[in-house]
Amino acid sequence: MKIGIIGAGPAGLSAAYELASHGQQVTVFEQDPNSVGGISRTVEYHGYRFDIGGHRFFSKSQEVEDFWTTILGDDFLTRGRISRIFYDDKFYDYPLKPLNAFRNMGAWNTSLCLLDYAKVKTSPPKDIKSFEDWVVYHFGRRLYEMFFKTYTEKVWGTPCDQISADWAAQRIKGLNLISAIKHAFFPQDSSSDKSAVVKTLIDKFRYPKLGPGMLWEQVAAKITSMGGTLLMDRKVVELKHFNGRIISIDSLTSNGQSRTTYQFDHVISTMPVRSLVRAFKPNLPQSIAKAAESLKYRDFVTVALVIDSSDLFPDNWIYIHDPKVKVGRIQNFGNWSPFMVPTNKTSCLGSEYFCFEGDGLWSSSDEALLKLAEQELNTLGLIRGHSVIDGKVVRVPKAYPVYDDDYQSNVNSIVDYLRYAAQNLQLIGRNGMHRYNNQDHAMMTGFLAARNILGSNYDLWAVNGDAEYLEEVTEERQVPKVVAKT
Numbered sequence: 001m002k003i004g005i006i007g008a009g010p011a012g013l014s015a016a017y018e019l020a021s022h023g024q025q026v027t028v029f030e031q032d033p034n035s036v037g038g039i040s041r042t043v044e045y046h047g048y049r050f051d052i053g054g055h056r057f058f059s060k061s062q063e064v065e066d067f068w069t070t071i072l073g074d075d076f077l078t079r080g081r082i083s084r085i086f087y088d089d090k091f092y093d094y095p096l097k098p099l100n101a102f103r104n105m106g107a108w109n110t111s112l113c114l115l116d117y118a119k120v121k122t123s124p125p126k127d128i129k130s131f132e133d134w135v136v137y138h139f140g141r142r143l144y145e146m147f148f149k150t151y152t153e154k155v156w157g158t159p160c161d162q163i164s165a166d167w168a169a170q171r172i173k174g175l176n177l178i179s180a181i182k183h184a185f186f187p188q189d190s191s192s193d194k195s196a197v198v199k200t201l202i203d204k205f206r207y208p209k210l211g212p213g214m215l216w217e218q219v220a221a222k223i224t225s226m227g228g229t230l231l232m233d234r235k236v237v238e239l240k241h242f243n244g245r246i247i248s249i250d251s252l253t254s255n256g257q258s259r260t261t262y263q264f265d266h267v268i269s270t271m272p273v274r275s276l277v278r279a280f281k282p283n284l285p286q287s288i289a290k291a292a293e294s295l296k297y298r299d300f301v302t303v304a305l306v307i308d309s310s311d312l313f314p315d316n317w318i319y320i321h322d323p324k325v326k327v328g329r330i331q332n333f334g335n336w337s338p339f340m341v342p343t344n345k346t347s348c349l350g351s352e353y354f355c356f357e358g359d360g361l362w363s364s365s366d367e368a369l370l371k372l373a374e375q376e377l378n379t380l381g382l383i384r385g386h387s388v389i390d391g392k393v394v395r396v397p398k399a400y401p402v403y404d405d406d407y408q409s410n411v412n413s414i415v416d417y418l419r420y421a422a423q424n425l426q427l428i429g430r431n432g433m434h435r436y437n438n439q440d441h442a443m444m445t446g447f448l449a450a451r452n453i454l455g456s457n458y459d460l461w462a463v464n465g466d467a468e469y470l471e472e473v474t475e476e477r478q479v480p481k482v483v484a485k486t
């Protein structure tokens with residue numbers, strides 16, 4: 001069978017690996033001219049390596065963990081997590097440590113936080129519709145304002161009372177003030193009982209010696225060594241369909257000079273749902289095009305700066321809740337793996353800015369962004385007395401699929417329509433399913449899509465955020481549910 005796969009990120013490469021290892025003819029189209037791994041790639045710049053956001057490797061799926069271990073072998077490091085929150089000119093350990101939090105907040109503020117929490121628990125709100133409602137209910141208002149509000153608003157560019165509660169329930173699942181305090185006193189061992197671990201709090205994770213891109217470069221090499229074809233600099237621009245099937249895929253090089261048409265028995269797509277619908281020829285009905293155009297994305301800029309000191313701070317990353325700077329999170333890549341930095345005399349810091357494609361941040365020149373990141377690191381006191389000696393800006397469109405009030409019904413309409421209009425097409429991965437996921441979920445949907453082509457019958461929407469396949473119909477089996485905000 002001939003199978004076309006759109007995108008060489010974790011989802012597309014996992015599907016291609018599974019199919020190629022069963023002797024199928026796979027062709028992977030990747031629009032990037034040089035890198036595989038998608039958002040999980042590692043950028044190389046003057047000997048420094050850095051991620052698009054630091055990528056922790058942690059999964060409750062044994063199959064995914066085993067896959068990583070098999071591919072990476074001794075290059076898979078186990079790293080301790082050190083991360084803090086910067087708020088109101090203080091560093092708070094995260095996950096929370098009672099003494100540190102108490103010292104930073106003082107007795108008065110701590111008592112007010114506990115009182116606030118007691119208040120919301122004794123008279124809970126009638127409706128929990130927004131992110132703000134959800135967090136206030138689980139942590140109390142004062143803690144919400146300190147530890148959730150500003151950071152969440154930086155990430156999404158939307159006030160928390162306009163973000164759906166569904167998003168909070170999915171991302172901070174299993175976490176509330178009581179479980180956070182319990183974890184602070186009795187930290188769990190993340191390697192022993194995975195089912196009990198709250199993902200947000202894990203204190204150890206695995207990480208490839210040279211970043212996540214190393215994994216995906218090796219997977220891509222294995223796919224081609226098994227006979228698969230990987231076409232780089234090939235953006236899929238058109239999917240022709242007829243009689244309920246995709247009959248061909250057109251791709252184009254970035255200089256616009258070479259266009260090819262291939263025919264396949266099956267197609268797997270990881271390209272953003274909005275772009276996929278636009279690429280259908282003939283066009284899909286107006287209602288489906290409208291649903292696709294309504295899907296929204298949040299974009300991302302990372303500014304990597306090389307600093308002339310190797311000893312700036314111990315964290316892997318720091319969340320910047322403080323509203324006086326625009327930066328949302330700062331990575332210290334040498335603390336993820338010492339092999340990411342070529343000398344032991346420098347550091348490479350990644351300042352992460354969440355934005356919308358075309359807004360002021362996104363459109364700023366590289367020079368202005370490098371200057372902004374340097375200024376803000378100085379304001380935060382993280383590089384005081386040291387110099388920036390090099391830097392690189394990377395813009396990442398569609399880094400986050402947005403969960404607004406309508407995304408679920410829009411995705412449902414499109415998926416329901418494609419089930420009949422394109423029966424040999426499967427949607428997988430993050431933007432491919434418009435699903436805010438981690439690599440493990442993307443990979444699992446790729447493995448199962450491949451197995452469907454090999455004769456199984458998996459419902460890819462039944463893979464939950466922990467990359468587990470849920471046999472029973474549960475809430476998580478649906479495209480995640482949004483509680484409409486009035």
Ligand SMILES: Cc1cc2nc3c(=O)[nH]c(=O)nc-3n(C[C@H](O)[C@H](O)[C@H](O)COP(=O)(O)OP(=O)(O)OC[C@H]3O[C@@H](n4cnc5c(N)ncnc54)[C@H](O)[C@@H]3O)c2cc1C
Pocket residue numbers: 006007008009010011012029030031032036037038039040052053054055056057058234235236237270271272275300399400428429430431432437438439440442
């Ligand atoms: C800031 C940030 C931090 C993250 N941290 C973590 C973490 O700590 N741990 C973790 O496991 N996950 C993390 N993730 C999530 C992880 O990056 C994604 O889950 C994963 O990359 C999704 O894989 P994918 O293959 O579905 O999509 P992508 O990674 O987006 O790959 C899709 C690929 O398709 C290509 N493509 C798109 N359109 C076309 C087209 N028309 N033609 C050809 N090619 C096309 C793209 O160029 C890309 O290479 C993070 C994500 C972000 C944004």
